[in-house]
């Protein structure tokens with residue numbers, strides 16, 4: 395009887411001791427592939443993976459092009475404090491110089507999903523996250539209607555992020571990013587009273603074309 399109660403106390407003690415400290419990280423990883431997913435997990439920390447011999451190849455090998463990539467972008471992200479490629483990207487022309495209304499509709503959808511929360515559904519830089527400075531997001535997003543910036547440089551900032559804005563290279567394909575830029579151009583033209591680039595044109599109407607302004611190809 396005594397033996398049983400001693401064993402019970404020991405077992406209980408081990409259980410309580412085992413539960414007392416919440417461990418989110420395994421202390422010794424015997425099989426890292428099982429502890430850490432090799433699959434990409436959005437926003438997951440990859441801090442200690444290199445030491446475990448797991449190599450995440452986040453960026454493509456320089457000089458290679460992803461299969462199916464239609465519009466490879468030549469400029470890599472600048473190192474902190476450098477803006478060489480940011481400036482050089484100005485001369486990259488928008489490879490999509492016109493879009494059918496059905497693609498414009500898709501570009502609008504992509505914009506609303508990814509950008510509208512900050513830049514606003516009207517592109518005025520006043521989305522619900524910012525809310526004229528009263529929102530939870532302190533940094534003022536750019537007003538995209540009045541933004542006077544060459545397409546290539548916009549592409550650079552959307553791809554690698556800018557200031558408090560995160561990068562959209564991992565989320566959106568190059569085609570999708572150029573499409574969104576065309577959508578922004580269409581809205582700018584609309585605001586100027588251009589009219590011809592309305593996104594409300596009927597689906598399949600190939601006359602709804604957008605021409606990138608001449609300055610997107612201007613050399614530095």
Ligand code: HEC
Nearest residue numbers: 508509512533534535536548551552556557558559562574
């Ligand atoms: C979390 C909020 C947020 C989201 C989401 C967001 N932006 Fe921004 N964006 C900002 C802020 C803040 C700035 C101003 C950054 C600065 O100048 O420091 C900015 C700046 C920009 C600029 C100007 C960049 C430059 O080089 O000055 C462009 C273009 C832009 N955003 C486009 C987009 C597009 C397109 C999307 C969607 C794919 C998007 N943004 C999503 C917050 C956001």
